[in-house]
Amino acid sequence: MSLFAPLLCDSFGKEENEMDKKLKTTIATVAALVLVGGGIFFGVTSAKKGEKCRYCGKYWPHGEIMGHQIRCDKNKESMSFRK
Numbered sequence: 001m002s003l004f005a006p007l008l009c010d011s012f013g014k015e016e017n018e019m020d021k022k023l024k025t026t027i028a029t030v031a032a033l034v035l036v037g038g039g040i041f042f043g044v045t046s047a048k049k050g051e052k053c054r055y056c057g058k059y060w061p062h063g064e065i066m067g068h069q070i071r072c073d074k075n076k077e078s079m080s081f082r083k
């Protein structure tokens with residue numbers, strides 16, 4: 001019975017709740033950091049990779065994708081438009 005006494009004690013219960021709160025806050029913070037970090041990582045990776053050409057499927061820098069898609073060899077719409 002004396003072994004379970006601390007579990008029934010009010011102050012112990014409060015302390016445990018406080019720890020639980022801190023743990024939850026820590027987990028939430030870590031999760032938020034992972035999400036933000038992952039978002040930045042994904043953004044940087046996709047920015048480096050560039051954008052996929054919808055005609056030939058190759059990746060081009062963001063600044064060139066628009067110009068490339070117009071001139072792309074696989075872009076038949078634009079080819080017939082030029083004739």
Ligand SMILES: [Zn+2]
Nearest residue numbers: 053055056072
């Ligand atoms: Zn292309």
